[in-house]
Amino acid sequence: MRGALAAAIFATGAFAVSGAQAETRVTYKSAKSASSYYQMGVEIAEAMKAGTNGDIIVTLEESQGSVQNVMEAAVRQGNYVFTTPPVLVSLAQGGKAMFEGKGNPKFDEIRALFPIPSLTMHFVMRDDSGVTSLSGLEGKTILLGKGSFGATEGEKYLKLFGLEGKVTIADAELGNSAAALKNGQIDGFVTAGSYPAPNVIEAAAGTGITLIPLSDDEIAETKRTKITIPAGTYAGVDTDTVTTSLPVVAYTTTAMDDDTAYQLTKTFWDQREAMGGSAAWWNAVSPDMLENLTGKLHPGALRYYEEAGVTVPDVAK
Template sequence: MKNFRILSLILTFAFVLILAACGGSIGESTSSNGGEADSGLEGSSDSTSGETQSVVLTTAGTSGTFYAVGAAFTQIVNNNSNVLDVTNQASGGSVENVRLIDNKEVAFAMLGGDSAVDAYNGKREFEGEPRKDELKGLFSMYSQPLNLVALADSGIKSFSDLEGKKVAVGAPGSGSEVKSQITLESLGLPYDSGVKQQYLSFSEAADGMKDGQIDAAFVWAGVPTPAVQDLAAIRDIVVIPFTDEEVEKVNAAQEAIYGETIPGGTYDGVDEDIQTLAVNTQVVAGADVDEEIVYEFVKQIFDHIDDVHAAHNSMKEMTLESAPKNVIELHPGAKKYFEEKGVLSQ
């Protein structure tokens, strides 16, 4: 009996030690500072301190290309960097992303090229609020074509056929909605009376078309776009083409919008090439984000460019050489990386 009591005491003491050891590891963070700092950063702002810097990259709705690409960027950086930890955050799109940068809720954001240029210069939805000192570019990514989608049995075969129809123009206040409005009005369909606009995200628009609640949808996103793929797998669709004249009129209204081609076979049942509209896409940062944090983010993306290309078909457009072109003024951290790689003049 005495031996049994001694053994019980030994086992109990060992169990307490194990619990104490486990308790010390639960909830430990890679950063010693759990509070939120400016510019969407957590932890120390000194990238040489040895602490992991937590940053937020805001993208767009979960059914769009931005979110998928953001997830790839996040995984690539987090798998390869010892000093940076990135979170991919969904949002309402480009316009909201600029506001998130303004409010220092995020460090990095994806924008349509038109929204980036307009925010930088203080035009259109950002009228009178130029951000030349607050917003800086990191790199350009890929073209963001307009997938102007309708059901094959809707009778909509050209842009003019949209008149009077229920048309999804994008989430309210998003960059997609702004581009849709510019397109409609420059081609003679007044925004408030030419169509019955529906303020829907890409996934909501696809669901509405499946149910027959809307007739067509403006989907500005890299191809193939998941929401359109999903719709095409269930219903027969058409992607509405634009004539040369229509492309020229929209470009005259917004120079950041240009002509683009969606290759035949991108979506089930759409076998021919489709001439459409597009803008480029850019990753930007708040000007106050630490130079070394930006450098590390850009470095991990382009040092692993093959992984980026494998992540999404649209990303094959992005190269080291093209990345610093057609983007707003570069952040010093991005500029440092591209100068090191010899793709910017010293």
């Protein structure tokens, strides 16, 4: 009996060691801890643990932004996953713009895994403002915020469409947008984020809003990606809103082995519907968003898409 017990203990111990060895650890670097993209990272970490029965454990790291994420791709080893708009990967690989003089051959080893919710432009107006187009912003007081993608993009659009100097820019933080709209300090605000955006939900519930759509010609001028916010996403907005977006993708590098990349990608798509049940922004993600990729997919991710019958652009293979 002692021999049998010892064998059982040994077998149990061997199984535990085997299980520990099978566990794959992944670092996921996304955004500041107060952002929606950090929350998405939390949700992805939970989905990976649930979808692999704990075989993949994701550790979330706070980031100062997408540029930092890309820069770290040149020095990180192993299972490093990070989020960024695809355009920044192209700029890094070309040594252009914010990456000028900072080129690194390691940037050429960046590979895509799967898309996540896009940064979507919202032009939010009080529903009693009467504004239904960008030209209607003239003479209105608009909150843009400071330092964010939405603020920078909003300023660009005002210049692009001849509204610079014709709109009063409110001096307030974007976090106060819903309250400022409700008490009449502003006529509207501009924000960028995955939809449904929490501050837009708050504004719609507290005041009533209109979302300004962009025409195809206006979207073409912005050189951004067209996206549609579905009717019913926000209370009182009962029609689709066509606007612009900046795609965002989860990337890794060739330092990740093919099986891990395959499992991460497969688990993401297997769990996407469940994630969408608790956080609606995941419902906006579809395999069609692979069309927004620049650069290559990781071979492990490509294997999953080919098995799943997903159409992959030739440039990403």
